[in-house]
Amino acid sequence: MTARDAVLGKIRRSLRVGPGDDARRATVADRLAARAPGIVPARGQRDPAVRLALFLEMAAKVAASTDRLASADDVPAAVARYLRSKNLPQAIRRGADPRLERLPFDREPQLTVTVGPSDGHDLAGLSHAFAGVAETGTAVLVSGADNPTTLNFLPEHHLVVVRASDIAGDYETIWARVRATYGEGTMPRTVNWITGPSRSGDIEQTILLGAHGPRSLHLIVVDDL
Amino acid sequence: MQVTSPAFKENAAKALADVTLQKALKNVETGFIAKRAAAAAALPEFEALRDAARDLKNHVLAHLDLYLEAYEKKVVAAGGHVHWAESAEDARRIVTDICKRLGARTVTKGKSMITEEIALNDHLEREGLIPVETDLGEYIIQLRGEHPSHIVAPAVHLTKEQVAGDFRRVHTHLDAARDLTEPVTLLSEARAVLREKFLVADVGITGANFLIAETGTSIIVTNEGNGDLTQTLPKAHIVMASIEKIVPTLEDVDTLLRVLARSATGQEMSVYTTFSTGPRREGDPDGPGEYHVVLLDNGRSAMLGTEFEEMLRCIRCGACMNHCPVFQAVGGHAYGWVYPGPMGAVLTPTLIGVDKAGHLPNASTFCGRCESVCPMRIPLPKMMRAWRNREWERALNPATLRSGLGLWAFVAARPGLYRLAARVSSMALRLLGRGRGRIASLPFFAAGWTKMRDMPAPEGATFMDQWKARAGR
Secondary structure (H helix, E strand, O other): OOOHHHHHHHHHHHHHOOOOOHHHHHHHHHHHHHHOOOOHHHHHHOHHHHHHHHHHHHHHHOOOOEEEEOOOOHHHHHHHHHHHHOOOOEEEEEEEEEOOOOOOHOOOOOOEEEEEOOOOOOOOEEEOEEEEEEEEEEEEEOEEOOOHHHHHOOOOEEEEEHHHHHOOOOOHHHHHHHHHHHHHOOOOOOEEEHHHHHHEEEOOOOOOOOOOOOOOEEEEEEEOO | OOOEEEHHHHHHHHHHHHHHHHHHHHHHHHHHHHHHHHHHOOOOOOHHHHHHHHHHHHHHHHHHHHHHHHHHHHHOOOEEEEEEEEOHHHHHHHHHHHHOOOOOOOOEOOOOOOHHHOOOOHHHHHOOEEEEEHHHHHHHHHHHHOOOOOOOOOOOOOOOHHHHHHHHHHOOOOOOOOOOOOOOHHEEEEEEEEHHHHHHHHHEEOOOEEEEEOOEEHHHHEEOOOHHHHHHHHEEEEEEEHHHHHEOHHHHHHHHHHHHHHHHHHOOOOOOEEEEEEOOOOOOOOOEEEEEEEEEEOOHHHHHHOHHHHHHHHHOOOOHHHHHHHHHHHHHHOOOOOOOOOHHHHHHHHOOOOOHOOHHHOOOOOHHHHHHHOOOOOHHHHHHHHHHHHHHHHOOHHHHHHHHHHHHHHHHHOOHHHHHHHHHHHHHHHHHOOOOOEEEOHHHHHHHHHOOEEEEEOOOOHHHHHHHHHOOO
């Protein structure tokens, strides 16, 4: 008998059920297919303008900094401005995402932009977020050919651009979009919910920013990304 | 790890006398309780979410076999591997086999309580591998050769001075005269030291807060980002999960995530909630080449259908221990094994036997705070009482306790005798009180009771006598 059969057999004996119980199987299949939302907090169920304001407010509460831009064309200047404000060299690493590819980085001749995953030697990384969640000020990033996961964790400063209309009220809206994009029951390899910069409270329960991940998280919300 | 649960009383006495520990334990109250209360109050739906979370997990447990089958299918479809482990030994062997096949040397680890449960680190070291804990708290206690004293805050029993001492002792490549008085300096030092380990690790092992049947996804929740570096950088990611971690759908996990961080640390959401499905895909610029899930039973299947089944709803937030007066007084190490506090008092006897862990369900005042804050509404006091019953049935209590309670039961079952005994002892106690209204020291077996406090002397006749005198009015 395989370990699998042994474990499943023990569970069934404890539950006093057999493997071929059709009613139970139907219950499980229905539940998996229904994907019914549970209790969704009212907090995020607002019109887009209020939702966006809530997103920015919640992000600030978890110590993320934010920037609000009308045009994608302004992103390179906003990146340069952020780096200057932190006394960082004018250099950033980004993924190959077409929305980042299209940004007019040539308008910032001082800014060196490199593309691809991080090897741990980058001070700043730039990512595109799949979505934002107003409920908790959370950025949702998905991995893929264009979005290296290492950029979310290795650089000291993580800059994230997100389109204003991609900011949802709740997590449930994000899952509906993930299913529409990747197919039913299919997930990107990695989905990162990022709520503020890295922190630890492990020494005397005092919260300190910058544990292993980025010390700062900068969210740039753009209208027409 | 060595089990010291049978010595709970001695452990607790030692903990109470440990000045440094008592200082550190003060942080439990300031660090957790008010924050949880504020987070719960800030979300009007919080109590309803707790009900929903409880019902959801009850549904999963009643169909656990089928959800595990569905989950396995999806993991395999995403290119991952599922390994079933009946026991701790099986799980350890599965992990070592993967590491050996990959020629691994350094193994980084995200925080995982079940790797503590199966004593994985000791085993990996015996097999010539170098396990490196990367959660700051876990790293600190690994340096000290200790075990976590709290399931969420493993180093809560330590002060910053102790941590500074350990860093000086171990990080000998750094300037010995450096200033380590501030926690932020300690954090930066750990970040730099561990960054090197992340970059050279061959295998990364994480736990799993949840597994999703709908998609074959494992989830980790951290604040530091250590779990993400652990699982993203090496050749292989091994997820260690116990069988009850399963959740049907993405929507279901939202419900649990909405109560988890609020109950654990009082955060609205942890910093990093990461959903992982399978290994690196074609075209991916990074990510692990292999993705393995080890599904551990280790006694859990036997809890189903028993009075301890509800314990399997636990999502390991630590709220019960944060709010427990016994935990606050003695800390986690006194409990003598992996899981401390009220959840440990229920779980430990099921996993290592009530003969070894019988003291733990007795180390409770039944004040009920644990149940009142449990996001999954687990009736912890009821289950501790159930363990006390089992302990009694199996005659595991000390002979003096058993004969004392036997004598009391004999008298209590005979009303005439009981009233006589009450009258006699009430008179005797009044005599001992000698008009002062209190007794400074009781004789014989009761001497221990008055060692720390006075016993109030009875003021008049027994209740039954007074009742009779008032003719029932």
